Amino acid sequence: MTPLDGVLVADFSRVLAGPLATMTLADLGATVVKVERPGTGDETRTWGPPWTSTSTAYFDCVNRSKLGLALDLHDDADRAAAVELARRADVVVHNLPRTERFGLDYASVAADNPAVVYCSITGFGEAVDRPGYDFLVQAVGGLMSITGDADGDPRKVGVALVDVLTGKDAVIGILAALAARTRTGRGDHVRVDLLSSLLGGMVNQAAGYLATGQSPRRMGNQHPSIAPYETFRCADGLIAIACGNDAQFARFAAVLGQPGLTADPRFATNTARVLHRDELVPLLEARLATADADVWEERLRTAGVPAGLVGDIGSAVERAAEYGLAPTIEVGSERQIRHPVRYESNQVADATPPPALGQHDELIRRWLAGSGDAPLPAPS
Structure with a gap:
């Protein structure tokens, strides 16, 4: 038995933070339906090279073990299917702007599904209408100011670290809300944003500013408080x-x-x-x-x-393998980094390849048209 067996996740997110969060839930056994735009899908399907046998390494690294559903939210029938999926879901995750246009805002979803755990992911909070990409938030949020050589220009970190921090914060918030739901029977609106996750992730550097009023500076590979x-x-x-x-x-x-x-x-x-x-x-x-x-x-x-x-x-x-950490898993014909947590009593779900765009349309639409008494089959 996996920790989240029986939990249904409606994933309306794209790019990295949201898909990483929902893939983590899938690793833990949740059934995740990834909703994408027909024709184009998640834009990371085109973010290559490097390419894989089915898509891009970027898309594949955060979308394994999901069911794929293509919906045009501007189409009445598809929008109704999306609303029905959210009504049945235990968890809804999105990074869509102005979800009220589609009847997918928290108030609308919770009115029909008060037990839903609804997670909104934004760049700078819901009050700011500004797109939030990792690179932009690394710049605006100060991470670049402490990254790079002391006499050089500010530099980004070599991976989309802000998106990763935000995705992990989203998982923490979702799991906490699910745990609270077991006591109250009610869901919650979990809000995460890239800027807050970055500030929380800068720990001692942010604390240093708050303690002194002086922003830390770039120091290359040196540490501001420890030597050597x-x-x-x-x-x-x-x-x-x-x-x-x-x-x-x-x-x-x-x-x-x-x-x-x-x-x-x-x-x-x-x-x-x-x-x-x-x-x-x-x-x-x-x-x-x-x-x-x-x-x-x-x-x-x-x-x-x-x-x-x-x-x-x-x-x-290679070093992780030498240490017995088994860092990779086989997912279809590809090799991926495994779920990073190991458990004594629980197990993670067997991984399946990321879905092709709309791969499970027929299966999911048929399920949505039915009573919903039977659970939605997991990907295989």
């Missing part, structure tokens, strides 16, 4: 070293053959090391330059110092 906690150049490349406390730094200094660093008042405590980082880093890199990065990684790991080579996504997948 950055990348260092070795004889052949970079190594990441993260000394989170004084004991780890003492072990690091010993491996470098410089135990006297811990007695130097400039470096004896983390606070002192942060204040004197510009003096500390050249001393460390002078020693690290005497051997290759993999040699230092092994020495530091053996000594209990957090350190690792700076790899790429391919090496990360």
